Amino acid sequence: MDDSGASSLKLESIRESLIRQEDTIIFSLIERSKFPINSRGYDESLGLVQGFSGSLARFIIEETEALQAKAGRFQNPEEHQFFPENLPPSLVPPHDYPKVLYPAAASININKRIWDLYFNELLPLFTVVGDDGNYASAVASDLSCLQALSRRIHYGKFVAEVKFRDAQQDYEPAIRTKDRDALMKLLTFENVEEMVKKRVQKKALAFGQEVSLNHNDKKVKCKVDPYVVSRLYEEWIMPLTKLVQVEYLLHRLD
């Protein structure tokens, strides 16, 4: 833990990043919603890619991650791979990212869970039924969604670190007794969560609107249902972020 790490860990900048990441998540959902669900791209047994056993989505995302690993993407502690097995090493010189996270707690990766929830639960909620054949483009959009969600949820590590540093005495007892419920309670602020839900709903309305020069055009058709975005935060993003925080804190005194 060096000085640059400490100074870059300000609650204000964490908060700003979380708010900015909301926009990225909403943009990526809106962009994926241009395509129908294109289920064939996710069928593991269809053998769509000649010489590859698995879905087209898995093929594209595994290969894209391998390429991004070579380009150094995962050196940034904010980034997490979906397929960490056999990832090639970076071919670019290392960048000196601030060392903020506690090493024993830094390696948590719940992307397997994010993958499952995205494809099984979320995707059908904001895409229409159908198949337009644009699997490669749709999956590129899926990857943007997955990476945005993963970054937001794993940002819980930074949130937990700053909360821990600000009130170490409050967290230590629950960490020592491995009391997950007590940690979850310490980390939960219902009024903040309500505010986040309202804000992302408002953003989905602002970013998903049909912008027209005609001021009398009162169409409120939205590209992604603002309620789905609010629900995404309530049911998945915020609970999973807190899960990451709890897991991180449980290792914070290792």
Add this chain to the structure above:
Amino acid sequence: MDDSGASSLKLESIRESLIRQEDTIIFSLIERSKFPINSRGYDESLGLVQGFSGSLARFIIEETEALQAKAGRFQNPEEHQFFPENLPPSLVPPHDYPKVLYPAAASININKRIWDLYFNELLPLFTVVGDDGNYASAVASDLSCLQALSRRIHYGKFVAEVKFRDAQQDYEPAIRTKDRDALMKLLTFENVEEMVKKRVQKKALAFGQEVSLNHNDKKVKCKVDPYVVSRLYEEWIMPLTKLVQVEYLLHRLD
């Protein structure tokens, strides 16, 4: 030219696609603007990628295109490669896209020009000076911008085809005499161009705003300057789309 092609080529659907693509372009610019310019990622002589002679951006974009080609992306006549040389063949079964374009005119690709203008002129206009080391993520965003711009500009082929079919008698003389100026004049509607410029400016304001729950928060800080988006359309997107249209029409009677 089959029936499905003719029926899918409606001016209304072309117009809708062009309007929807504006959103994609603006989202992609906003997302790229999260990172500083990160010039080292574009330096061709720096040798940043071990074993690759060229910039990190070229490495990532060439390799990503190769992967997307295997996944079938470029089977869609709306998609155009930046590095068409030595692209691997698709590994997925072909999709039956409507055959809309006139084969002798369909192969126009001005991505070299789009690449140069994006990196040399546009990127410095909407990113701040600096280097945060996130080259791989920034270049992934560049590719989204490039692909969105390329799709929009090459969509001129579809625009030209529908205009030609609607008024063949008006275009034929200029095509036969290869009169580019006359074609450009036939294709230019200044009032429409003015409307597009105003609309994209309004969209940049709507999508780039800081959405807050506080109604009295009158910050109008915008993530990407709406004037830059309007200028992008005026100086580059619309002229290059018309260039594609002219080139397409010049081959429409081959």
